[in-house]
Amino acid sequence: MTKSQDSVFSEILGTIKSCLPLESEEFNLHEPLFCGREWEYVKECLDTGWVSSVGKYVDKFERMLEDYTGSRKAIAVVNGTAAMHVCLKLAGVEVGDEVMMPALTFIATANAVSYCGAVPHFIDSDFATMGLSPNKLDDRLREIARIESNQCVNRITGRRIKAVVPVHTFGHPVEIDSLIDICKKYSLTLIEDAAESLGSFYKNKHTGTFGLFGVLSFNGNKIVTTGGGGAILTNDEDLGKLAKHITTTAKLPHRWAFVHDRVAFNYRMPNINAAIGCAQIEQLPVFLGNKRNLAEKYKKAFDRNKYALFASEPSETRSNYWLNTIKLLEPYAKMRDHLLDFLHDHGVKARPPWQLMNMLQMYRDCPRDDLTNSELICASCVNIPSGAELAKNSQIAGE
Amino acid sequence: MTKSQDSVFSEILGTIKSCLPLESEEFNLHEPLFCGREWEYVKECLDTGWVSSVGKYVDKFERMLEDYTGSRKAIAVVNGTAAMHVCLKLAGVEVGDEVMMPALTFIATANAVSYCGAVPHFIDSDFATMGLSPNKLDDRLREIARIESNQCVNRITGRRIKAVVPVHTFGHPVEIDSLIDICKKYSLTLIEDAAESLGSFYKNKHTGTFGLFGVLSFNGNKIVTTGGGGAILTNDEDLGKLAKHITTTAKLPHRWAFVHDRVAFNYRMPNINAAIGCAQIEQLPVFLGNKRNLAEKYKKAFDRNKYALFASEPSETRSNYWLNTIKLLEPYAKMRDHLLDFLHDHGVKARPPWQLMNMLQMYRDCPRDDLTNSELICASCVNIPSGAELAKNSQIAGE
Numbered sequence: 001m002t003k004s005q006d007s008v009f010s011e012i013l014g015t016i017k018s019c020l021p022l023e024s025e026e027f028n029l030h031e032p033l034f035c036g037r038e039w040e041y042v043k044e045c046l047d048t049g050w051v052s053s054v055g056k057y058v059d060k061f062e063r064m065l066e067d068y069t070g071s072r073k074a075i076a077v078v079n080g081t082a083a084m085h086v087c088l089k090l091a092g093v094e095v096g097d098e099v100m101m102p103a104l105t106f107i108a109t110a111n112a113v114s115y116c117g118a119v120p121h122f123i124d125s126d127f128a129t130m131g132l133s134p135n136k137l138d139d140r141l142r143e144i145a146r147i148e149s150n151q152c153v154n155r156i157t158g159r160r161i162k163a164v165v166p167v168h169t170f171g172h173p174v175e176i177d178s179l180i181d182i183c184k185k186y187s188l189t190l191i192e193d194a195a196e197s198l199g200s201f202y203k204n205k206h207t208g209t210f211g212l213f214g215v216l217s218f219n220g221n222k223i224v225t226t227g228g229g230g231a232i233l234t235n236d237e238d239l240g241k242l243a244k245h246i247t248t249t250a251k252l253p254h255r256w257a258f259v260h261d262r263v264a265f266n267y268r269m270p271n272i273n274a275a276i277g278c279a280q281i282e283q284l285p286v287f288l289g290n291k292r293n294l295a296e297k298y299k300k301a302f303d304r305n306k307y308a309l310f311a312s313e314p315s316e317t318r319s320n321y322w323l324n325t326i327k328l329l330e331p332y333a334k335m336r337d338h339l340l341d342f343l344h345d346h347g348v349k350a351r352p353p354w355q356l357m358n359m360l361q362m363y364r365d366c367p368r369d370d371l372t373n374s375e376l377i378c379a380s381c382v383n384i385p386s387g388a389e390l391a392k393n394s395q396i397a398g399e
Numbered sequence: 400m401t402k403s404q405d406s407v408f409s410e411i412l413g414t415i416k417s418c419l420p421l422e423s424e425e426f427n428l429h430e431p432l433f434c435g436r437e438w439e440y441v442k443e444c445l446d447t448g449w450v451s452s453v454g455k456y457v458d459k460f461e462r463m464l465e466d467y468t469g470s471r472k473a474i475a476v477v478n479g480t481a482a483m484h485v486c487l488k489l490a491g492v493e494v495g496d497e498v499m500m501p502a503l504t505f506i507a508t509a510n511a512v513s514y515c516g517a518v519p520h521f522i523d524s525d526f527a528t529m530g531l532s533p534n535k536l537d538d539r540l541r542e543i544a545r546i547e548s549n550q551c552v553n554r555i556t557g558r559r560i561k562a563v564v565p566v567h568t569f570g571h572p573v574e575i576d577s578l579i580d581i582c583k584k585y586s587l588t589l590i591e592d593a594a595e596s597l598g599s600f601y602k603n604k605h606t607g608t609f610g611l612f613g614v615l616s617f618n619g620n621k622i623v624t625t626g627g628g629g630a631i632l633t634n635d636e637d638l639g640k641l642a643k644h645i646t647t648t649a650k651l652p653h654r655w656a657f658v659h660d661r662v663a664f665n666y667r668m669p670n671i672n673a674a675i676g677c678a679q680i681e682q683l684p685v686f687l688g689n690k691r692n693l694a695e696k697y698k699k700a701f702d703r704n705k706y707a708l709f710a711s712e713p714s715e716t717r718s719n720y721w722l723n724t725i726k727l728l729e730p731y732a733k734m735r736d737h738l739l740d741f742l743h744d745h746g747v748k749a750r751p752p753w754q755l756m757n758m759l760q761m762y763r764d765c766p767r768d769d770l771t772n773s774e775l776i777c778a779s780c781v782n783i784p785s786g787a788e789l790a791k792n793s794q795i796a797g798e
Contacts, residue, residue: 034445042441046433051626051675052619078477078627081665107648107659114662117516220451220669227450227669228477249506256739258753260506263513263761266480270619270626273669276450340655354657362662 005335008307009342012326015305016348016384019297026347027385030323032225034276036283041275053248055271057278062231064281069198069206071214071233073240076269076277077247080195080217080230084112086247086267087213087232088163090239091189093118097162098154098367100140100188102132103356104374105167108217109193110357119159122358122368129314130325130353130377131174132166138182140369145186152186157367163189168197168207170383171223171322172314176202176210191215195230198223199288199320208233213243218277223287223320223388226277229269287388288320294391295321298384307332311381323383333380340382348385353378404734407706408741411725414704415747415783418696425746426784429722431624433675435682440674452647454670456677461630463680468597468605470613470632472639475668475676476646479594479616479629483511485646485666486612486631487562489638490588492517496561497553497766499539499587501531502755503773504566507616508592509756518558521757521767528713529724529752529776530573531565537581539768544585551585556766562588567596567606569782570622570721571713575601575609582610590614594629597622598687598719607632612642617676622686622719622787625676628668686787687719693790694720697783706731710780722782732779739781750782 020027045051058076065074077083093099095117101109103122110120123140126133145152145161152161164183166174176192183190194200194208195217201207208214218229232247234240250264269277295310302310308326313319328336336352343350356371356378357363419426444450457475464473476482492498494516500508502521509519522539525532544551544560551560563582565573575591582589593599593607594616600606607613617628631642649663668676694709701709707725712718727735735751742749755770755777756762 032448032450034448034450038445039442042445043438046437046441046675049431049433050619051431051433052624053627054619079665106657107650108665111648111662111665220449220453225451227671228452228667249510251506255743256748256750258505258751260759261761263510266478266507266510268627270672272626272675273672276445276671344654349655351655352657360659362660 005338008332008335009339011305012307012339013343013346013348015301018301019294020385020390027390028349028387029351029383029385030221031387031389032220033283033287033387033389036279038276038279041279042272045272045275051272052270053268057271057274058269061274061277061281064278065216065231065233068281068284069209069233071206071209072235072237073233075232075240075243075247076274077230077232077267078269079219079228080215081108081112082247082265082267083215083230083232084108084193085115086243086265087191087215088112088116088118090243091163091191091212093162096159098157098159099163099165100137100161101165102167102374103358103368103371104130104169104353104377105193105357106195106354107357107360108195109165109167110363118162120357120363120366121161122366122371124369124371125169125374125377126175127373127377129172129174130169130311131172132179133373134175134178134182136369137164137179141182141186147187150187152188154367161186161188163191165191165193167193168200170325171197171200171320172311173197173200173202173207173317173319175314180210194233196222196322197320199284201318203316209235212236212239223291223322224277224280224284226269226273226280229273229277290388290391291321291386294386295324298324302326321386324386326382326384327377328380328382336380336382350385351383353381353383404737407731407734408738410704411706411738412742412745412747414700417700418693419784419789426789427748427786428750428782428784429620430786430788431619432682432686432786432788435678437675437678440678441671444671444674450671451669452667456670456673457668460673460676460680463677464615464630464632467680467683468608468632470605470608471634471636472632474631474639474642474646475673476629476631476666477668478618478627479614480507480511481646481664481666482614482629482631483507483592484514485642485664486590486614487511487515487517489642490562490590490611492561495558497556497558498562498564499536499560500564501566501773502757502767502770503529503568503752503776504592504756505594505753506756506759507594508564508566509762517561519756519762519765520560521765521770523768523770524568524773524776525574526772526776528571528573529568529710530571531578532772533574533577533581535768536563536578540581540585546586549586551587553766560585560587562590564590564592566592567599569724570596570599570719571710572596572599572601572606572716572718574713579609593632595621595721596719598683600717602715608634611635611638622690622721623676623679623683625668625672625679628672628676689787689790690720690785693785694723697723701725720785723785725781725783726776727779727781735779735781747784749784752777752780752782
C-alpha cells in the first residue's frame, strides 16, 4: 500500500530539512558566498580605474584556473555559453555538422551548437553519472556512422559528425575514459561541458582537461562566481593562444593601431569580474569541503528515507556536488511536480532537471537516439538546496 | 615652406599639453572615473550575494537609461557587440543579406553583421560628422538598389539589402534626419550604433533613439562604464520585451521549470556590473560637463595651431565629445603615423581612427562604394586624450 501524497512529501521535506540550518526558513538552491577577499580586489579595481579590459585580475584568474585544474591554458570569457561557442568553432564545427550531446543538459550546450549553424544530435544518459552514456553513444554510432576520408558521417542524414560534448551533470563526472575511446574510434573531437564541475575530478584528473577543450561557468549559481563568466580550458598551447585572440576581437598587438586579422568575438571577461573570481578561487577548497559535508549529510539522511535515493558521486570520481540530487522511487516519481510545488510552498527552492533538449520546440526535430534513461532522470529527479553556506551554518547549528 | 617634422610635432604636442593637467606626465586616451556611489552599490551586491542574474541593479540601470535617453525600452547586455548582434537579428537581418554601414567604425559593427551570416556593404563618411554620408548612401542606393515586393535588392550582387547602421563616430551625431528619409525611401531598417555617443543629442533628441534600435556600449574606454557592458534601445515595447527575452536564454517564467521557447543568447549583464553602471549614470552630467570643458579648451588652443584642426560637434547637435579628434592639415597629414609615435614617446596616448573595415583581410571582398573621405579621415586624424578627469584636474590646475 502506498502512502498518501501529503505524508510522503512531508517525510521528504523533513529529511531535507534535517540536513539544513535550523535557524532558516527559506533555502535557495545555490547561493554564492563572498567571505574572502572579494571586497579588497574589487576595491582595487575601482580605485585604480582598471575595471574593464585592462588590469591584472584577468591574467591572475586565468593562471589560478590553470593551477587549480592542471589545464595548460585557461582563457576567461563572459560566460559558459560564449566559452562553448568558441570551443566548437576552434574544434572546426561548421554549418551543417552534427554534434553528439546529451539530451539532459542546460540549454547553453545546444544553443552554442546552433550558433555554429550545426545540429545537436541527442544521446541518452546513464543513471550512475546522469551524463552521456558511452554505451549508448557507441551503439548509436555503430548504427549510423561511417568513416569517409578520416571523417565521421551520419549515414542517415548525410551530415558530418564533428564532435562529442559530454556534460558533467550537476557536478558528477561523466565516464570520460570510455568517451575518449569512442572519439578516437570515430575521429570525433571531444569537448567537455564542465560548466557545473569546477572542483570535480575523474581518476584524480580535473574535469574539462580530458578533451581538446573544456568549458567552465562562473554564473551566480555556480560553485565559484564572477557575476557572469566562463572559461575555456585546453592543453594545446597554440589553441589556447588562438582562443584568447578570437575572444578579444582578434586585434593585433600595437601601441596605437587598430588592426584585426579575422572575424572574432568580444567575449573577454572584464577585470572587475575576474577580481571577484580570484577571491572566489581562493575559497574553492573551503566551498568544496562544505558542499561535501552537506552532501554526506543528505546521503546519510536519505539512506533512511523510503521514497527517494540520493545521487552519490560515481565510482572513481570526486564530485563537487554542485547540485545535490534525489531520485524519487516508484511509485512516487509520478508525484514529482507536485512535490516541487510542495517544497517551494515550504521554503525549499528545489528544482527539477532541465527539460530534455529534444522536448523544446526549437530542438524537437534534431536527430536523437532512444532517451529512456534521460526521460526517467528528468521525470523523477529533484535538485535540493546545495550552497556552501548551508553546510557551514548547519555545522554551527550542530547535527 | 614647410616646417621640419620635429618642430611641427613639438608644436602639436605643446597645444595638446596646454589643455591638460600640469602635474601629470602621462595622459591616457580615456580613463574611467569612479567618484560616485560605485563603491556603495557594489558592496551591496557582494553583501547580499546578488552579483549575477538576480538583483535590482539591472532593472534600475535599464530604467535610468530609459529616463536619460528618452528611449521607451532599454535592455542591458554584456557588451555593445552583443547588443548589435541582437538588434540585427530582431530587425530580420538574415544569412546572405547586406547591411549598409560606414567603413570608418570599430570592428564590432561589421562583426555583428557577420554573426548573422550577412555581408557589410561599406559607404563613405562626411567630414563634418565623420559618420555615414547621407548623400553618398543615397547615390549608392540609386545606383545599385531596386525595390522588389517592398524589399530592397542589390542589383549587382542579387542580395537583399536589409538595414542601414550608421555610427555616431567618436560621439559626434551623424546626420540622422537624412538617413531616416533614405531608409523610408528604400524600405531599409535603421539601427544606430550609438556605442560611442551616450550623452550626444541630435536636434535635442538622444542618439540611438531614432532608429528601430540603438546600441550603447559601456566598455572601460566609454564615457560611462560597467567594466564590460552594452544596451539595446528601442521605442517599440514589444521588440523591447523580445530583446530582453532572447538576451536571457528565452526561458519562460516559472518558479521551478526550465523551459526555453527558442534558440537564444546568454547576453545578460550581471547585476554587479549594472551596479557600477547605476553609479556611473548618476555622474554622467558631470562627466559630460568636464568633457565639454576639455573640448572647448582644445578647440580654442587648436584655433591658434597651424598644423591641425579640432573636430567640433556638427551643427544642430550636442556631442558628448567622447574622443576628441584633430585633423592634420596638408602637407602634414602624411606625417601622421610618426606623430603618433612621437606623442606616445612623450606620454600622450593618442591613437588614429580604426583601420577602415574594407582594409581588413576578412572584409576586403565586401561590396563598397567610393571611400575617399573615409580614407582621408582615417589617414589624417588623431584622437587625443579625452577622459573626464583631465578637465577636472586641469580646472584645479588653472588654465
